[in-house]
Amino acid sequence: MTIRATASETNHQTASKIVSVEARTISIPLDSPTSFSTRQVFSRDYVVVRVRTEDGHEGQGFCYGGSRGGSLVASAVQILLAPILIGKSALNVEGLWQEMYQETLLHGRAGSVMRAISIVDVALWDRNSRAVGLPLSQYLGGTGKITVPAYASGGYYLEGKTPEKLGEEMASYVALGFKAVKMKVGRGDLKSEEARIRAAREAIGDDILLTLDANNAWQDLSTAVEYMKRYEPSNPYWIEEPFSPDDIENHAELAKRTSVMVATGEIEAGRWRHKELIEKRAAAILQTDAAVCGGITEFRKIAATAASFGVTMCPHWFHDLHVHLVASTPNAQFVEFFSDDQVLNFRKLVDTQLEFRNGELVVPTTPGLGFRFREDALDQYAAGAWA
Numbered sequence: 001m002t003i004r005a006t007a008s009e010t011n012h013q014t015a016s017k018i019v020s021v022e023a024r025t026i027s028i029p030l031d032s033p034t035s036f037s038t039r040q041v042f043s044r045d046y047v048v049v050r051v052r053t054e055d056g057h058e059g060q061g062f063c064y065g066g067s068r069g070g071s072l073v074a075s076a077v078q079i080l081l082a083p084i085l086i087g088k089s090a091l092n093v094e095g096l097w098q099e100m101y102q103e104t105l106l107h108g109r110a111g112s113v114m115r116a117i118s119i120v121d122v123a124l125w126d127r128n129s130r131a132v133g134l135p136l137s138q139y140l141g142g143t144g145k146i147t148v149p150a151y152a153s154g155g156y157y158l159e160g161k162t163p164e165k166l167g168e169e170m171a172s173y174v175a176l177g178f179k180a181v182k183m184k185v186g187r188g189d190l191k192s193e194e195a196r197i198r199a200a201r202e203a204i205g206d207d208i209l210l211t212l213d214a215n216n217a218w219q220d221l222s223t224a225v226e227y228m229k230r231y232e233p234s235n236p237y238w239i240e241e242p243f244s245p246d247d248i249e250n251h252a253e254l255a256k257r258t259s260v261m262v263a264t265g266e267i268e269a270g271r272w273r274h275k276e277l278i279e280k281r282a283a284a285i286l287q288t289d290a291a292v293c294g295g296i297t298e299f300r301k302i303a304a305t306a307a308s309f310g311v312t313m314c315p316h317w318f319h320d321l322h323v324h325l326v327a328s329t330p331n332a333q334f335v336e337f338f339s340d341d342q343v344l345n346f347r348k349l350v351d352t353q354l355e356f357r358n359g360e361l362v363v364p365t366t367p368g369l370g371f372r373f374r375e376d377a378l379d380q381y382a383a384g385a386w387a
Contacts, residue, residue, distance in 0.1 A: 013089045013091070014054065015053065015054055015055035016053050016054070016055065016057075016089045016090045016091045016128075016131070017053060017054045017087060017088070017089060017090075018051060018052070018053055018085050018086055018087065018088055018089070018090050019052050019053060019054050019086065020050075020051070020052045020086070021049065021050075021051050021077065021081065021082035021085050021086065021120065022049065022050050022082075022386045022387060023047055023048070023049045023073075023074040023077035023078055023082075023116075023119075023386070023387065024047070024048050024049075024074065024378065024382060024384060024385070024386045024387070025045060025046075025047055025065065025070035025071050025073075025074045025382070025383040025384050026045070026046045026047070026048060026070065026349065026378060026381045026382055026383065027043055027044070027045050027046075027068075027070060027381055027382075027383045028043060028044055028046070028345045028346070028348060028349075028381045029042065029043040030042060030043060030044065030342070030343075030345060031342055031345075032158065032342065034156045034157075034158065034342075034343055035156060035157035035158065035184075035187065036156070036157070036184060036187070036215040037157075037184065037185065037186035037187040037214055037215045037216070037217035038186075038187075038215060038216060038217060039215075041067055042067070043067060043068075044064065044066075044067065044345055044346070045064070045065035045066055045067065045068055045069060045070030045071075045383070046062060046063065046064055046065060046070060046346055046349070047062065047063055047065050047070050047073040047074045047077070047115070047116075047119060048060065048061070048062045048119075048349075048373060048378065049061040049062065049077055049119045049120055049122075049123050050123065050386075051085070051090065051120065051123040051124060051127055053090050053127060053131075055131070057090075057127050057130055057131045058127060058130075059090070059122075059123040059124055059125070059126035059127025059128070059130065059368065060122075060123050060126055060369065060372070060373060061118070061119030061120055061121070061122035061123030061124075061126065061291075061295075062119055062122070062291065062318070062321075062346070063115045063118055063119045063291035063292065064115075064291065064292075064317065064318075064346075065112070065115070069112060070383065071383065071384070072112040073112045073115045073116050073119070074116075074384070074387075076104070076107070076112055076113045076115075076116035077116045077119070077120060078387055080100075080103060080104050080107065080113070080116065081100050081103070081104075081116055081117065081120055084099055084100065084103050085100075085120070090124050090127050090128060091128060093121065093124050093125065093128070093297055094297060096121075096124065097117070097121055097294070097295065097297045097298070100117045100120065100121075101117065101294075104116075104117065109269065109270060110269035110270065110273075111269070114269040114270065114292070114293070114294055115291065115292055117294055117295060118290065118291050118292055118293065118294055118295040118298075119291060119295070120295070121294065121295025121296055121297050121298070122290065122291065122295050122296055122321065125139070125140075125295075125296045125297075126368045126369050127368070129367060129368045130367040130368035132367075133367050134367060135324070135363070135364050135365055135366060135367060135368070135370060136324040136364075136368055136369055136370070137323070137324040137325075137327040137328045137363050137364070138328075140296070140300070140324065140325070140328040141328055142327055142328045142363075143327060143328060143329075143330060145327050145363060146362065146363060147357060147358075147360035147361060147362050147363060148323060148326045148327050148332075148334075148335055148360060148361055148363060149179070149180070149326075149333065149334050149335070149359065149360050150178065150180075150319070150334060150335045150336070150337040150356070150359065150360060150361045151178060151179075151180035151181060151182055151209065151211060151334045151335075151336060151337065152173035152176070152178040152180070152181045152182065152337060152338075152339055153181075153182045153336045153337060153338055153343070153344075154169055154170070154173065154181070154182065154183065154338070154339075154343070155169065155170060155181070155182060155183025155184050155200065155213075156184050156343065157184055157187050163195045163196045163198070163199035163200075164199060166183065166196055166199055166200055166203075167199040167200055167202060167203030167204075168203065170183065170200045170203050170204050170210075171203040171204055173204075173339065174204050174205070174208055176339065176356070177356070177357070177358045177359040178208070178337075178359050179207075179208060179209065179359045180208065180209035180210075180211065180237070180334060180359075181200075181204060181208060181209070181210060181211070182210075182211040182212070182213055182240075182336070183196070183197070183200055183210070183211075183212060183213070184212075184213050184214075184215065185197065185212045185213065185214050185217070185227070185231070185239075186214035186215065186217025186218065186227065186242075187217070190226060190227065190230050193227060193230060193231070194230040194231075197210075197212070197230075197231050197234045197236070198233075198234055200234070201234040201235070206235070209237040210234065210235070210236050210237060211236060211237045211238050211240065211263075212231060212236045212238065212239050212240060212260075213240040213241060214227075214239060214240060214241055214242045215240075215241055216241050216242075216243060216244050216245070217241075217242065218242055218243055219243070219244075220250070221250050221253050221254060221257075224242050224243065224250070224254050225254070225257055225258070228254070228257070228258040228260060231260065232258065232259060232260060236260050237260070237261065238260060238261040238262065238263040238284070238285055239254075239258070239260045239261070239262055239263065240263045240264065240266075240287065241263075241264050241266065242254055242262065242264075245264065245265075245267055245268055248276060248277060248280055248282045249280070249282075251264055251277070251280075251282035251283060252280045252281055252282040255281060255282065255283075255284065261284040261285055262282065262283055262284060262285075263283060263284070263285035263286070263287055263314065264277065264282065264283045264286070264287060265277060265283060265286040265287045265288045265289075265293075265316075266287040266288070266289050266292065266316035266317070267289070267292055268288065268292070268293060269292060269293055269294060270293065270294055270298065271294075271298060271301045271302050271305065274286060274288060274293070274302045274305065274306070275305055278305060278306060278309050278311055279309075283311065284311060284312065285311070285312045285313075285314050285333075286302065286306050286311055286312070286313050286314070287314055287315060287316040287336075288302050288303070288313060288315055288316070289315055289316040289317055289318070289322075290315065290318075290321055290322065290325055291317070291318055291321060292316075296325065299315070299325060300329075303325075303329045303331060303332065306331060307330065307331040311331070312331055312332070312333045313325075313326075313329055313331055313332040313333065314332070314333050314334045314336070315332070315335070315336065316336060317336060317344065318344075318346070319335050319336060319337045319338070319344075319354060319361065320350060320354060320369060320370070320371055321369065322335050322336070323335050323354060323361050323363055323364065324363070324364070324369065324370075327363045335361055337354075337356070337361060339356075348377055348381075349373050349374060349377045349378060349381070350371045350372070350373060350374065351371055351372050351373070351374050352364075352370065352371040352372075
């Protein structure tokens with residue numbers, strides 16, 4: 001028996017044919033230098049992508065490119081990915097992901113190349129959901145949630161920020177309605193770190209979840225255990241990225257030695273590395289970033305695997321993207337949310353800010369991601385032209 005495509009199917013494939021893939025590097029200086037446990041950041045590079053199809057529909061993708069690595073990601077899109085996508089149907093997302101992955105095997109299965117795949121993949125999902133007039137969360141098979149829980153991300157190391165001022169910052173998030181907050185740890189000595197976390201806990205009270213982000217602060221298990229002994233009396237909910245992302249064994253060992261849940265995965269790429277984290281019990285919470293791991297396509301595979309092991313998803317950064325994924329992923333708990341544009345200054349580029357209500361983010365109801373980039377802002381901060 002010969003199976004032939006119907007006229008309608010043929011028309012859909014033709015209309016969804018990709019006619020252009022463009023990338024642009026955007027560099028935005030921070031208003032105030034921001035410090036983590038091991039480094040200081042003065043500016044942030046982002047890469048934005050737009051994918052257009054023959055019917056005029058356009059999807060957009062984006063990622064963080066580090067302090068000055070955005071052009072590497074943009075080049076990967078332009079040189080490695082765009083040529084194999086032109087002329088293909090944007091509807092064939094899974095097939096296109098596999099083609100992009102195979103095409104880039106020799107150039108890196110993580111880092112800038114995987115971020116390039118991620119943002120193109122996000123743009124394809126955005127285009128396809130816009131084309132049918134559905135919010136991305138519903139196009140992905142939403143859970144029906146109108147709002148999703150969020151935690152306020154902050155608590156960075158800044159010049160002159162005393163433990164008391166840190167406590168005031170954390171308390172200000174609670175006053176906005178947040179039921180969970182996050183602060184940075186690991187930069188100071190044991191005594192000063194203990195003072196910071198104690199001040200935060202006293203300021204927010206006992207009923208608010210307090211999460212800690214070490215940003216790969218520790219090199220060995222014994223040091224991490226000593227810090228955790230100081231943190232545990234303040235009852236933190238999780239300790240995030242205690243070691244290098246490559247040091248999976250120590251993540252697993254620390255998980256055995258502390259009562260605090262270990263969270264990691266924000267710069268992990270691909271389902272295979274996430275599978276190792278899960279199988280070795282190195283993370284009770286995965287902070288998989290869809291703009292890093294391989295896009296929405298890969299995020300969904302990772303989340304499904306995590307669900308089989310009872311592991312929770314709390315995606316990292318980019319609340320404009322992850323609000324849709326948390327709203328469509330049953331084993332997702334929180335969206336990371338930044339209440340201003342001082343740290344996640346990507347917010348300066350978008351035309352619509354997410355609505356926040358009683359500790360939760362309102363899931364967008366407009367098609368696709370629910371926002372567009374401000375062309376004037378892209379032009380203002382562009383490190384190069386669309387290409």
